[in-house]
Amino acid sequence: MELKFYIESGIIESYVLGLASETEVEELEHMRKLFPELDTEVELAERRLERACFDEAVLPPMEIRERVLQKVRWEYAGAQADAQSNYTFINIQPKDGSYISVHRWWKIFFIILFILSKIFLFFAILYYLKYRQEKERQEQHPAAITFIHEQKANIFYI
Amino acid sequence: MRRDLTHISEQMLIERLALGDPAAKEVLYDRYAGALYGVVLQLVPIKDRANDVIVKVFAWAFQHINAFYSSGFRTLFAWLLRKTRELAIKEAIPETALTGTELMKKEEGILQQFYIILPASEQQVFRLSYFKGLSITTIARMLAMPEGQVNEILGEAMKAFRKFLKEHWN
Incomplete structure (x- = not known):
């Protein structure tokens, strides 16, 4: 009570x-x-x-929200950078999604890929030409055989 | 990530804040800034100063969230309100130093509504205690009354305040 x-x-x-x-x-x-x-x-x-x-x-006012939260974002960014290294990482890239950042090894990878593609293209053309040459050579012999066949056929019709 | 946090419980919010989660800090602001600003405007009639109070309260809250459990408060709001009033009273300046244009005190706030229903003696003591943040000793000296009597008057006002809250917001 x-x-x-x-x-x-x-x-x-x-x-x-x-x-x-x-x-x-x-x-x-x-x-x-x-x-x-x-x-x-x-x-x-x-x-x-x-x-x-x-x-x-x-x-x-909206400006108060910004004042309160900007501090938070800065502190958070600072803490993240501290956790990784002893310098501050400042990203000045526009964050609009049209840029990407990749590792430098990709550059070498693409150069090698480019050179290899040129080599392959060279061989592709080379072997294509060789193939055509070979095919032309083959067509000269069968051309004679076809001629005989055609003559036989003509006789048959007559 | 933020969207997920908007409806989390108070308990979860406190845990996230203790971990320093920036999204939780945003939620804390969005949840409580409006109610606290209403309280500040009743205590600090100058907009710039009222704004500063809000910024300071949240900066303090983000830093001292770990002290919440040992504070004796059961809700985040009450914990924030206590600090808000403390800082607001520090920022408030004597009304005589104000020009009319700076005044933006809300006359129909709940504490004003409550204050009006009190008898004159209780009004005076409550005003000096709540709105001015003066101690019983100071109020007793100002009103040339014994401290015991001031205490009694404030006690009556608080009894009435409890009734007032229970009637309207139970």
């Missing part, structure tokens, strides 16, 4: 608003240890005040 009286005195609200004196805060902390159910009461009081203040919310 006494606990109820203590709660109803508004001491919790006074504590939550930050109006309670040091002695009152110490007293409340002591009471919370003795009666853990007081924690629930504290939470209820905090939630009520929270709901009240949310009904009164006023959106701060």
Whole structure:
């Protein structure tokens, strides 16, 4: 019963608003240890005040959000860089998605690929020419045979 | 990544903040800045100063999130509110030094609504205590009253405040 009286005195609200004196805060902390159910009461009081203040919310100017979060982003970027090395990495590339950065080995890879493709092209042309030459040579012999066949056919028709 | 965090519980948010997750910091701001700004505007009538309070509160919160559990508060909002009021009172300057144009105090805020229903003596003590952040000793000296009496008056005001909150936001 006494606990109820203590709660109803508004001491919790006074504590939550930050109006309670040091002695009152110490007293409340002591009471919370003795009666853990007081924690629930504290939470209820905090939630009520929270709901009240949310009904009164006023959106701060956008520039404040930027000021608060820019610091966060900088600190985060700084922490990331520190974790990797002892210098700060500044990326001045435009982050619009039209640029990529790759490892330098890719350059050598592409040069080799280019040279190899030229060699293959050279051999492809060379062997194609050789093949054509060979084919032309072959066609001269079968041409005679075809001629005989045609003559035979003509005789058959006559 | 941010979108995933928007609806996380308070508990999860605190854990993420403790890990220094920048997305969690953004969520904290988006969730509480509006409600806190409303409170600040009732205490600090100058816009630039009210803005500074918000920036300072969040910078403090990001750094001291680990102290939340030992603070005695059960909710993030109450924990932030306490610091907000502390910083706002430091930023507030005597109203006599203001010109009319700088004033943007909201007259219909919940604390003003509550304040109006109090008897005159309680109004005065509550105003000096909450809006000005003065200690009981200072208020007693200002009003030429014994400290015990000031304490009693403030106690009555807090009882009424509890009733007021329970009636409207239970």
